[in-house]
Amino acid sequence: MSARRLAPLIALVLAWPAVAEATTVRVWHAYRADEEKALAILARRYEAQHPGVTIDLVALPYDAYAYKLESAIPLGNGPDLFIAAHETLGERAKAGLVTPLGDVTADEAAAFLPHTVEPLRYDGQLYGLPLGAKSLALFYRTDLLPRAPETTDELFTVKQKGVTPLAYETASAFYHAAWLHAYGGRLLDENRRPQLGRPESVRALEAVYALQKEKLIPEDATSTLAARLFNDGKAAAVMNGPWFAGEIDPGVPYRVAPLPRVSATGQPLAPLLTIEGVFLAARARAPKEALDFARALASTDGAIVRARTGRQVVATRAAWDDPEVQKGADLLAFRAQLDSVVPMPNGRELSLSWEPIQRALRRTLRGAAPAARALADADAEILARLRPPPPPGRSLPFALVLSAFALAGAVLLVVRAQKTDGGVAPALRRVAREARTARGAYAALAPAWIAMALLVFVPFAVGAGMSLYHHQDGHWTFVGWGNFLDILLCRDGDVWSPLSFWYTLVVTVAWTAINVLFHVAIGVTLALLLRDPYLRARGLYRVLLIIPWAVPSYITALTWRGMFHRQFGAINGILVWLGAEPVSWFAKFSTAFAANVATNVWLGFPFMMVVTLGALSRIPKELEEAAALDGATGWQRLRHVVLPLVLPAMLPAIVLGAVWTFNMFNVIFLVSGGEPDGATEILVSQAYRWAFTRGHQYGYAAAYAVLIFLLLALQSALTRRREEA
Numbered sequence: 001m002s003a004r005r006l007a008p009l010i011a012l013v014l015a016w017p018a019v020a021e022a023t024t025v026r027v028w029h030a031y032r033a034d035e036e037k038a039l040a041i042l043a044r045r046y047e048a049q050h051p052g053v054t055i056d057l058v059a060l061p062y063d064a065y066a067y068k069l070e071s072a073i074p075l076g077n078g079p080d081l082f083i084a085a086h087e088t089l090g091e092r093a094k095a096g097l098v099t100p101l102g103d104v105t106a107d108e109a110a111a112f113l114p115h116t117v118e119p120l121r122y123d124g125q126l127y128g129l130p131l132g133a134k135s136l137a138l139f140y141r142t143d144l145l146p147r148a149p150e151t152t153d154e155l156f157t158v159k160q161k162g163v164t165p166l167a168y169e170t171a172s173a174f175y176h177a178a179w180l181h182a183y184g185g186r187l188l189d190e191n192r193r194p195q196l197g198r199p200e201s202v203r204a205l206e207a208v209y210a211l212q213k214e215k216l217i218p219e220d221a222t223s224t225l226a227a228r229l230f231n232d233g234k235a236a237a238v239m240n241g242p243w244f245a246g247e248i249d250p251g252v253p254y255r256v257a258p259l260p261r262v263s264a265t266g267q268p269l270a271p272l273l274t275i276e277g278v279f280l281a282a283r284a285r286a287p288k289e290a291l292d293f294a295r296a297l298a299s300t301d302g303a304i305v306r307a308r309t310g311r312q313v314v315a316t317r318a319a320w321d322d323p324e325v326q327k328g329a330d331l332l333a334f335r336a337q338l339d340s341v342v343p344m345p346n347g348r349e350l351s352l353s354w355e356p357i358q359r360a361l362r363r364t365l366r367g368a369a370p371a372a373r374a375l376a377d378a379d380a381e382i383l384a385r386l387r388p389p390p391p392p393g394r395s396l397p398f399a400l401v402l403s404a405f406a407l408a409g410a411v412l413l414v415v416r417a418q419k420t421d422g423g424v425a426p427a428l429r430r431v432a433r434e435a436r437t438a439r440g441a442y443a444a445l446a447p448a449w450i451a452m453a454l455l456v457f458v459p460f461a462v463g464a465g466m467s468l469y470h471h472q473d474g475h476w477t478f479v480g481w482g483n484f485l486d487i488l489l490c491r492d493g494d495v496w497s498p499l500s501f502w503y504t505l506v507v508t509v510a511w512t513a514i515n516v517l518f519h520v521a522i523g524v525t526l527a528l529l530l531r532d533p534y535l536r537a538r539g540l541y542r543v544l545l546i547i548p549w550a551v552p553s554y555i556t557a558l559t560w561r562g563m564f565h566r567q568f569g570a571i572n573g574i575l576v577w578l579g580a581e582p583v584s585w586f587a588k589f590s591t592a593f594a595a596n597v598a599t600n601v602w603l604g605f606p607f608m609m610v611v612t613l614g615a616l617s618r619i620p621k622e623l624e625e626a627a628a629l630d631g632a633t634g635w636q637r638l639r640h641v642v643l644p645l646v647l648p649a650m651l652p653a654i655v656l657g658a659v660w661t662f663n664m665f666n667v668i669f670l671v672s673g674g675e676p677d678g679a680t681e682i683l684v685s686q687a688y689r690w691a692f693t694r695g696h697q698y699g700y701a702a703a704y705a706v707l708i709f710l711l712l713a714l715q716s717a718l719t720r721r722r723e724e725a
Contacts, residue, residue, distance in 0.1 A: 038310030095474025128277030390482025523608025
């Protein structure tokens, strides 16, 4: 072998000690675009300065970020460092997902902006270093507002036809908090208990409702709607965060300024402050190197890169003296907004409060309840969610019960084998013989059985086991039947409240029955029409009528949601054109339920139409011709010949459609969102709420899932018995 060929091998051998000693620091983040680019620059710079350290940056989807942290860190598969907002710090600290960093000196704390260090403490311990500060500010169009308004009266002087002075997500607690603080209210008191029913909070919500009635802010506004109005020149200003800059169309003339003072109180709109920090994960593989890299990110040099390249509102004070950073007008506006902010609490109490607060906002802004009553109900709901978990149970009785069932099953098998084969041994020999005879069939079915085991049986067994536990702050406590008793006995509220299992069950059954009825009626009717041989362009009609089934359901649901918007929806536009009053579709149960049904009927009738067409094609024409010769009318032929022959093929489709509709999560979640006040939730969407928006009560949600399975199993058994009869 030549020396030239040996050179790479020799170099690898000589470099092996350095490779073996290299340390990898894994960093998880949810950055995108410029923020991700700035982080990569700092990682490569750190590697150049520390040859023995490799920074492995892992970008994760924002929606799955929290779940992946919770599942990976306890198993030792998580990151060494992770970048996240501070509001869930309390839950992560109690779950043991983060490691305390030790306290910082007064000089070290002074290196950061006010309000940026304290939110990263929990129970007196510092868990992270602040990287950035995010809050709301005012984006305003310079062609509609020549200068930044200093008061709300000045902002609302915009009276141009078709232009809304201010747009923002009105039903969001995060956005409403700015008004709440300006009127002297608070989301939680010093003891982290809800205090929404106080007069200050009531006045703030009443003021926002008055602004909506006067058309100074849009109705049922979402962030998407606010962005569209701003880009189209139909909103003079938008209250939003730094992420909103990426949603503004090129060419739109705008600037950013701190939020104005509320003229009625003289106090500024004070939004919630979110601190983006870097945290040392528990069970980090390289904690020393990880902490050193965290300090580099939070240093002045690191902050300058993140401000220049990533356009972040950095928490490091000295970075704002950099000349390039000083040129960023938007950054300076968000920096100025930090003088009037309220740091977001970092305990689980806030995460349990979002949904009740937003429900109170929607109730008031839609005119369904006065502000005082809606906020008082929200306080009561939050306190109910903060109640202690079910008492711990004893696992021994459950183990004994399971053992008894297993023993009873074994005895039944032995008795059956004794009756049929004369004993257990002959029965086993018969089974082995049959297995050898049909080994080809078993081999063909093996992939399907393996897939069913991995995708159905194992997850169901795990979920059933979870239903016997209570989950809080990453810890699981065995509670036995506690979750089931809480659900069935409605310990979270009244039997007929929207949170009740029994109320939701009634809604779910009505939802399923009405939808399946319309699916079958419309599907069968259209199939009979398309069956007519004299109908022109039948093929074209079939293609067009299958389109609702072909389009992904979430796209259809979002489209229908937009059409039902009270102020800008196409349906209300048609009603106004016809001289009728616009309908607030999601303000009442009847109209919200009707909106959900209309969307799901549009999605579901093509399936029944296709099944019916297939069944009709198998009916011999001679039968109908014979009936016609006997004098039967068209209705009689349909009733006594066609439908009896179609029904056997339709029954499995009806059962399948009922199961699909029973669990139709997309439509409920995306169209009505459970509105009003959760009254249109069905069981599966209610289970989702308990798992992901009400404090991660996974055991409670698993109990819901088990009950849903039992209900569907009962429905299938009754249907099968009816078919056999």
